[in-house]
Amino acid sequence: xxxxxxxxxxSRDGHVARRNLVPTLLQNLLQPLxxxxxxxxxxxxGGMMQAGYKNVLLPxxxxxxxxxxGVWAVAMPLITEFQFTKEIEDRLLAPIEIGWxxxxxxxxxxxxxxxxxxxxxxxxxxxxxxGVDISLRQPMEFAAMCFLVALFAGAGGLxxxxxxxxxxxxxMFSLVLAPxxxxxxxxxxxxxxxxxxxxxxxxxxxxxxYANEGMRGxxxxxxxxxxxxxxxGALAAxxxxxxxxxxxxFHGKAIG
Amino acid sequence: MxxxxxxxxxxxxxxSPPPAFAGGFSFGGxxxxxxxxxxxxxxxxxxxxxxxxNVSFEIGAGELFGLLGPNGAGKSTTIGILTTRxxxxxxxxxxxxxxxxxxxxxxxxxxxxxxxxxxxDFALTAREILVFHGAYFGQSARERTRRAEELIERFxxxxxxxxxxxxxxGGMMQxxxxxRAMMHDPEVLFLDEPSAGxxxxxxxLLWDIVRDYNRQGKTIVLTTHYMDEADSLxxxxxxxxxxxxxxxxxxxxxxxxxxxxxxxxxxxxxxPDGLTAGLEQLPGVTxxxxxxxxxxxxxxxxxxxxxAVVSAAQGLGALLCDVHIQEPSLETLFLHHTGRSLRD
Numbered sequence: 216x217x218x219x220x221x222x223x224x225x226s227r228d229g230h231v232a233r234r235n236l237v238p239t240l241l242q243n244l245l246q247p248l249x250x251x252x253x254x255x256x257x258x259x260x261g262g263m264m265q266a267g268y269k270n271v272l273l274p275x276x277x278x279x280x281x282x283x284x285g286v287w288a289v290a291m292p293l294i295t296e297f298q299f300t301k302e303i304e305d306r307l308l309a310p311i312e313i314g315w316x317x318x319x320x321x322x323x324x325x326x327x328x329x330x331x332x333x334x335x336x337x338x339x340x341x342x343x344x345x346g347v348d349i350s351l352r353q354p355m356e357f358a359a360m361c362f363l364v365a366l367f368a369g370a371g372g373l374x375x376x377x378x379x380x381x382x383x384x385x386x387m388f389s390l391v392l393a394p395x396x397x398x399x400x401x402x403x404x405x406x407x408x409x410x411x412x413x414x415x416x417x418x419x420x421x422x423x424x425y426a427n428e429g430m431r432g433x434x435x436x437x438x439x440x441x442x443x444x445x446x447x448g449a450l451a452a453x454x455x456x457x458x459x460x461x462x463x464x465f466h467g468k469a470i471g
Numbered sequence: 472m473x474x475x476x477x478x479x480x481x482x483x484x485x486x487s488p489p490p491a492f493a494g495g496f497s498f499g500g501x502x503x504x505x506x507x508x509x510x511x512x513x514x515x516x517x518x519x520x521x522x523x524x525n526v527s528f529e530i531g532a533g534e535l536f537g538l539l540g541p542n543g544a545g546k547s548t549t550i551g552i553l554t555t556r557x558x559x560x561x562x563x564x565x566x567x568x569x570x571x572x573x574x575x576x577x578x579x580x581x582x583x584x585x586x587x588x589x590x591x592d593f594a595l596t597a598r599e600i601l602v603f604h605g606a607y608f609g610q611s612a613r614e615r616t617r618r619a620e621e622l623i624e625r626f627x628x629x630x631x632x633x634x635x636x637x638x639x640x641g642g643m644m645q646x647x648x649x650x651r652a653m654m655h656d657p658e659v660l661f662l663d664e665p666s667a668g669x670x671x672x673x674x675x676l677l678w679d680i681v682r683d684y685n686r687q688g689k690t691i692v693l694t695t696h697y698m699d700e701a702d703s704l705x706x707x708x709x710x711x712x713x714x715x716x717x718x719x720x721x722x723x724x725x726x727x728x729x730x731x732x733x734x735x736x737x738x739x740x741x742x743p744d745g746l747t748a749g750l751e752q753l754p755g756v757t758x759x760x761x762x763x764x765x766x767x768x769x770x771x772x773x774x775x776x777x778x779a780v781v782s783a784a785q786g787l788g789a790l791l792c793d794v795h796i797q798e799p800s801l802e803t804l805f806l807h808h809t810g811r812s813l814r815d
Contacts, residue, residue: 217576223606230603231594292594304590305600305651308554309607310580471557 220311221319227306228323232288239327243284244335247276248342254402255343266346271438273339273349274430275401278364280335282426285328285368286375286392289320293376294384297468307469317373317465321458324369325362332361349434356433356443363450364426370454371422373461377468399423404431406439425450473532473688474567474581474658476553481562483523483548483714522548524714525562530692530707535685537705538694539801545714546694547587550663553692554584566659580608583652587663589644591636597647598623598632601654608655615654622650625680642673649677653684660684662693666700678704698801710805717808725804732799734806735768737780740790742766749783760810769807773798 232239255272258264296303306316340347351357379387398418400408405428408415418424429446431438440446523545530536538546551557553564555575564571566578592600598619605615623632626646631639636647645665652660662681666674681704685691695701701708702722710718710725718725726732739746747761750768755776758769770776773796784791797803 217609219609220607223603223609226606227592227595227603230599234594295593300588300593301586301590302592302594304556304584304586305592305604306607307556308579308582308584310576310609311607312576470555471551 216315217311220309221315224306224309224311224316224319225323228319229326231292232323232327239284239288240331240334243287243331244280244338247280247283247335248338251276251339252342255339259346260344267348267438269343269347270349270435271404271431272402273343273347274434275427276339277332277335277434278423278426278430279396279399279401280339281328281332281361281364282368282371282423283392284331285324285365286372288327289324289369289372290376291384293320293373294379294381297377298381303469313466313469314462316469317462320376320465321366321369321373321461324372325365328365328368329361332365348437350436351434353433353436356429356447359447360426360429360433360450363447363454364430366454367422367426367450367457370457370461374457374464377461377464395421395423400427404428404439405441422450422453425453473690475532475534475690476530476536476567476659476692477565478529478549478553479527479563479565481523481526481549481552481564482521482560483545483552483557484560485520485522487518521714523552523559526711526714526716527562528709528716528719530690533685533688533690535681535691535704535706536693537701537708538692538711539696539698539701539708539805540694540711541696544711546711547663548714549711550584550661550692550694554582554661555579580655581658583655583657583660585645585648585652585660585662585665587667589641589648591639591644591647591651593635593637596633596635597628597639600636600647600651604651604654610655618654622653626650627676641668642670645669646673646677649680657689659690659692662691664694664696666695666697702801708801710801710808712805712809718804722801725801726799729769729799729804729807732803733770733773733776734797734803735770735773735776735780736765736795736797737768737791738765738793739784740764740792743787743789746784746787746789749787750780753779753783767806 251272254264255269259266259268293303303316307313309316340349375387398414399421400418401423405415405418405424408418425441425446428441429443429450432440432443432446526545526549538549540546548557552559553566553571555571555578558572566581569577569581571578592603595603601619601622602615605618610618623629626649628643628647628650631643636644639647645668649662649665665677665681669677678700681691681693693704705722707721708719708725709716718728720728742761742763742765747759747766750756750759750766753770753776755772756768756770760767768776768780777794780794781791
């Protein structure tokens with residue numbers, strides 16, 4: 216392992232991310248913030264939603280923003296760079312094992328996911344107005360969830376970016392990501408699905424369920440949520456699986 | 472000083488259409504012979520393209536070595552394997568003493584690669600591309616800034632150094648690719664068809680730069696399908712076709728190995744019995760290969776042989792339609808070995 220090269224690769228991604236900071240933030244965060252404002256403020260102020268809904272929504276918004284930022288930050292450049300131009304080749308030829316180039320991409324995605332989380336927490340909080348009952352009384356759980364959600368975004372982005380082509384991006388979003396978000400318990404707790412028993416267990420294959428439930432358990436433990444140990448275990452296993460699949464696919468793409 | 476290269480029984484078989492490589496590595500190669508077609512599914516599974524067929528050769532330290540061959544001959548696959556981008560099916564490749572596939576990282580430190588099509592990092596400016604490349608190879612901030620500036624000037628990119636490379640012309644991209652490959656001062660420089668698509672002026676600049684780098688004791692491997700490039704630039708050449716090396720030596724020695732040196736490609740209305748034998752009897756002719764309507768005559772002279780060819784043909788009632796004379800060249804050599812032109 217060559218730390219100098221690894222750090223240089225990471226700096227390159229940091230440099231590119233800083234250059235595109237404003238458009239990236241707008242692309243990833245505007246929609247969640249608007250959603251927060253409409254559901255967390257307008258509807259609760261008008262009496263359509265109870266004030267407690269803010270505590271359900273905020274952790275979900277944080278998670279979805281982190282995941283989308285991280286996945287896009289890794290997957291989109293990879294999809295482009297593995298295309299015909301093979302832009303990634305200068306990094307594949309850097310003096311470091313090819314696997315570490317992929318790991319660096321995951322790390323860059325994790326950092327972007329965490330930055331997105333950092334930006335979205337205060338801004339979503341502000342957009343919601345008063346009456347948010349969110350606490351940091353469980354810092355360890357919160358830290359573990361932030362790490363696992365960021366890793367999920369990075370590793371998921373790697374697996375996705377090495378599996379689909381540029382022409383399939385739109386389809387991927389509407390067929391896979393959109394249903395994952397809607398059935399990912401971001402906007403409602405998992406226990407609300409009890410009226411749909413089949414669905415309630417079917418959605419458990421969706422990693423976002425664990426990400427959202429875990430984030431809710433860490434930030435708003437008063438809202439019903441799946442047991443934290445179960446959540447952390449499941450998410451860690453999913454992260455590992457995605458990382459292995461992503462690395463394998465990256466190798467397959469990188470070497471002819 | 473300097474580092475040599477050795478490849479040993481290298482074989483590469485693609486079992487699926489290879490991904491579009493930036494190098495656009497071509498794989499035309501010899502298709503695997505027709506197999507028993509049991510059913511369609513079976514046939515589909517048996518897709519095989521032999522891009523390299525047990526190729527072995529050595530390149531000496533400090534040599535300027537050329538791989539010459541038509542598109543799809545296996546040149547880029549050879550370069551791809553030597554530069555850790557394509558895994559060989561069999562065989563081994565060494566940069567110096569290091570096995571490219573066992574000691575990848577060490578091998579990568581020693582090589583610089585200019586791909587067939589520029590694969591520049593489109594998210595960066597020209598200067599950033601060089602500076603980050605230096606950083607990947609562990610150069611200090613001061614060193615990489617200085618070296619990037621030097622290369623930008625040398626490759627005449629100063630005006631556009633701080634522009635994003637997306638808007639660069641093909642020639643500028645190619646120059647920047649070469650500058651990038653030299654940024655970490657590699658011992659071995661690979662150039663995959665470096666002058667494809669370059670204007671004559673840039674091509675000459677490239678040749679100067681390549682010769683100059685070689686004079687510093689660095690080993691250079693380039694692929695080309697331009698005869699003049701191979702002839703004027705390389706100390707030694709291997710001619711490759713259908714994944715096999717068909718000739719190997721200095722350009723002068725290779726040209727001298729063509730029987731007779733001159734090639735007369737003659738077309739008749741028909742080639743009657745006895746014409747081939749008749750032509751072979753002519754003084755100075757070393758070999759004749761004929762088809763129904765044409766003959767390739769290898770001889771030690773060119774135009775002065777024509778009257779004798781005409782009278783030999785007339786004697787047998789054949790009519791001469793066309794004559795083309797080729798002086799001793801690599802093109803003739805390629806034709807002699809493969810029966811087709813490099814540009815076919």
